[in-house]
Amino acid sequence: MTNRITTLGHDGPVEGPESRATAIGALPMTLRARRPGYGVMQECLRLQSQVPGRTRAQRFWGVDPVAPAAQSWFKGALGERRVAAELDRLGPAFTVLHAVPVGTGSTDIDHLVVGPTGVFSINTKNHSGQRVFVGGGSFMVGGGKTSHIGAAQSEGRKATRLLSAAAGGSFPVQPLLVVAADRITFGKKRAPVVVLRPDQVRGWILGQRRAYSDEAVRYLSMVAEERATWHATAFAPDDTLRLEQRFDRLLRQVEDARVRRRRAALAVVLGVIGLPGAVLIALRGAATVLLGS
Template identity: 35%
Template sequence: MTSRAVPGFEAPSDLRMRPPGASVIGECLRRQAASPPRSRLGTIFGRSPLSSLARPWYVGALGEIAVGRLLDGVGPGWSVLHAVPVGCDGGDIDHLLIGPAGVFTVTTLLHEGEHRRARDRDPLYAAGVGRRAVAEAARAARQLSAAAHLPIGVRALVVTVGARSLSDHASPEGVLVLRDRDLTRWLRSAPQVWHAGDVARISSIAARPGTWMTHRGEHADPVDVPAFVRLRRQVRRAAGTRAAWVAAGALAVPVAVAASIGAPVVAAMLP
């Protein structure tokens, strides 16, 4: 994303300070801020506060946050960077993982709950994501190798969040697609190719914004994570309100039916 000043927030000089989903969170909040707020009636009936423009970015942020938590918990010896901004075209790497098994770019696909999108189940869409993931890994390898002054291979991973199976995913050669539940186990069991000293050195180089930015002086966007947390709470609260109204409506139907049946009975008992 292009850099924008956010009052009270400073862009980190070490990309290890970036939270998961930072880029998409920033874009979500910008689009949400440009949308009119819910009406009082909409709030009462649980209308989602998310605008149609912000929703895709919100969904993307949820996926990146979920995978980011898994990567942060892989264990000692691993280093992970989130939302790594690349170049000056607004692109970023969802996650960059560096550890004993090598260097990986990690792309996220969300398949969970109400946010499961039909296109994510489409093999052609999955293949398109895979091709972009391969190109992203190749670009990361070029830039990381140039900054480190030695060849560094980068593998592409696509992680699906909430997918029951991967049978409908057609992936090109050069990318590995994993379910979120399998990610940690796979990484821990992968063959070792880097020693601890190598991991530390590569991680330090990868954490520099200058490794990825096209022009000197560019930096990663700051992001207002608390604002996104508040938005997420509002979305959940609205969903709870809608569920309560649905439950109330379901209860009202049998009550109304019972009342309609009971009225003639009561009338018949009257003198």
């Protein structure tokens, strides 16, 4: 028999299932343990494992350690981490979940926020270094069309259906698109999904009208953090800490490579001033081959 508990929603009393936390011994495992960017970090590291490590010479010259196939996943993970840092500043009145698994496969919601101002599914896009145009249903990156608007809408509808079913009432989830880009231009026609920069998302959520009582927020947070609310597989022992440590190691390698490239560039500049021509040509040639420029 499923126990029921009663709490207050935005339309009055509602009923929903009691928390279904799966436990190892007495320790419940919920989605609070998931770290931001879990899915994209996992795919990035999987692709990284399929390529050979850098040679000593490549490490010396600062060749980028991230494999070409893993570049977009690496960039995506950085974007999700940046947005997570903003969301974590919302304060104790809000519950923030990351990489929420949805459906039956590996699809996830980048971030889910539950608080007094509502429930929000957040789709993060890292288009740093590019220009973005948003107008009506169009979301263009560098002049190319994307499916970001439709994907965010679909994510919001699915999240609404799953949360409402689990909580035993009608609880809309508003989709947001949070985009990192060099420049975002908005057209005259408003997009059907709210589009924000990472530094805007916290203020926007806090600035919405109150939608739920404190009691309702506690209840919805309890339901939302259970994996069974969202995914067909109610429990999976994700070792998110170990995965994050591996990704952090890769990030340190990327930073070290960037420093080494700068040193190599400086050496070339100094060579222009004082090194013999033959040495300079050899230095430039080695840098060209190893750095791929």
